[in-house]
Amino acid sequence: MDVTNLTYLFYAYSAAWIIITIFVLMLVSRGRKIDRELARLKALVEDKERS
Amino acid sequence: MREKATYALGILGAIVMIWNLHHIFTQMAPESAQGMAGWILFIHVPADFMGDILYTVALVTSILFLVKKDFTYDSISVACIEVGTMFILVNLVTGSIWGKNQWGIWWTWDLRLTTQLMKFLLYLGYLVVRPAIAEATQRATMSAFIAIFAYADVPLVMMAIRLPNVRTQHPSPVIETGGINDVAVPFVVGIIAQLLMALALMLVRLHQENTRREIDSLRRELHAL
Numbered sequence: 001m002d003v004t005n006l007t008y009l010f011y012a013y014s015a016a017w018i019i020i021t022i023f024v025l026m027l028v029s030r031g032r033k034i035d036r037e038l039a040r041l042k043a044l045v046e047d048k049e050r051s
Numbered sequence: 052m053r054e055k056a057t058y059a060l061g062i063l064g065a066i067v068m069i070w071n072l073h074h075i076f077t078q079m080a081p082e083s084a085q086g087m088a089g090w091i092l093f094i095h096v097p098a099d100f101m102g103d104i105l106y107t108v109a110l111v112t113s114i115l116f117l118v119k120k121d122f123t124y125d126s127i128s129v130a131c132i133e134v135g136t137m138f139i140l141v142n143l144v145t146g147s148i149w150g151k152n153q154w155g156i157w158w159t160w161d162l163r164l165t166t167q168l169m170k171f172l173l174y175l176g177y178l179v180v181r182p183a184i185a186e187a188t189q190r191a192t193m194s195a196f197i198a199i200f201a202y203a204d205v206p207l208v209m210m211a212i213r214l215p216n217v218r219t220q221h222p223s224p225v226i227e228t229g230g231i232n233d234v235a236v237p238f239v240v241g242i243i244a245q246l247l248m249a250l251a252l253m254l255v256r257l258h259q260e261n262t263r264r265e266i267d268s269l270r271r272e273l274h275a276l
Contacts, residue, residue, distance in 0.1 A: 004086030008152040012091040012145040013072065016098070019144065020248070023137045024061075027255055034262050041269040048276040 057254045064247030071240040088152040093241040098142040101249045105135030110202045113195035125191035130256035136174045163211040163221040173201035
């Protein structure tokens, strides 16, 4: 098989996967932060309602 | 259950994308003039399609928000724009790599490339401005206006290679030049793969936005107690 410009194909696909992976990691990290905040606020509301 | 289905969609999209790459390597001969760099098309073009589809959905939901003042539409808009901008970044970066190989330069201020960069920056502006507005209704209204304004660039990008008397280095779309038959399978599969991934990412982002709204209402409840 003719492998002319294989390096550029590799660069392009790697770049795409890196961007998608970074975006997914950002989503996961933000999701965890939001879930923690939600749990904290729910606990606070429950505490206030009880007292 | 809903969460698992979302993850399944994303994983399926990634698998289809890998299968597509396998299909390209085993079933296709490299393009005579470009060699394997021509196959960058199968990730570069679908990424732009995804960006434009998501931006179009965001345009519709932004208008709907302004008309109905329902925050669900605002959530859909921001989810679509964030994921769409990620796909436009993929499009710009892969296009730049292709350009370096075919034109010998990473970037040129060609009409098509410049309008595409403008599109990316306009929607990036949306994502930067949005968190700076504290009040929810004001934030959603301002965001909707920016989304509508930014969409003006989408048809401009499409027209950039079709306008008469405009010299552009960017190749014409394969669909319009009759070359689609040779690349139909990996091209369509590439679109399906990215569509699945876009849908999964959009649903995750939408869920986060709804949770954020719940947090806002809990904060208000805490203040009232």
